Amino acid sequence: MRAAALTLAAAFAGVLAPVPANACGVCDEDKVAATYDHAVVRRAASQGRVMVFCEVRGPLDSRRLKTVAGRVKGLDATSLRTSAAPATLSFALDPTRQSAQAAVSALQALAPPGTQLTIVRMQGGATAPR
Numbered sequence: 001m002r003a004a005a006l007t008l009a010a011a012f013a014g015v016l017a018p019v020p021a022n023a024c025g026v027c028d029e030d031k032v033a034a035t036y037d038h039a040v041v042r043r044a045a046s047q048g049r050v051m052v053f054c055e056v057r058g059p060l061d062s063r064r065l066k067t068v069a070g071r072v073k074g075l076d077a078t079s080l081r082t083s084a085a086p087a088t089l090s091f092a093l094d095p096t097r098q099s100a101q102a103a104v105s106a107l108q109a110l111a112p113p114g115t116q117l118t119i120v121r122m123q124g125g126a127t128a129p130r
Contacts, residue, residue: 028120031055034083035090041123044079044092050125052100056087058114065089068110074098075107089117095125 032053044051062082069077074097082089093103100122108117 028053031086031088031120032090034086034088035081037079037081037090040079040081040090040092044076045124047092048094048125049076049092050095050100051090051123052093052104052119053090053121053123054088054104054117055120056082056089057116057118059112060084060087060089060115061112065107065111069107071110072103072106075103088120093125 035053041051060082062084065082066077066080069075069080069091074094076092076094079092080089081091091103091107093100098106100119104117104119108115111117
């Protein structure tokens with residue numbers, strides 16, 4: 001009787017135990033989470049800036065992107081975050097200087113040839129494109 005109870009308890013423990021989930025990088029939430037920095041998001045919100053989260057296709061040269069980010073009008077270069085897996089980047093943008101799509105296009109033009117940036121989410125500030 002005691003052995004049966006232990007077996008039953010062990011079976012339920014396996015069913016009720018939490019199972020760790022791994023991010024697959026396919027959904028937008030995983031892409032945002034890969035470069036999400038709460039301190040940067042809070043600072044951007046307090047300054048009326050928009051957080052822009054992008055998917056990267058093609059070569060991702062984080063060092064080069066961080067170097068050239070300061071050349072993009074309205075982009076806070078200190079806010080740029082990158083992730084290799086999934087290949088994503090994020091940055092804070094002053095939406096009064098230019099639209100998110102214009103900033104992404106400018107950053108893409110400065111990225112390595114073949115790099116394609118696509119906005120997956122924008123958060124905060126005035127997110128309407130100009």
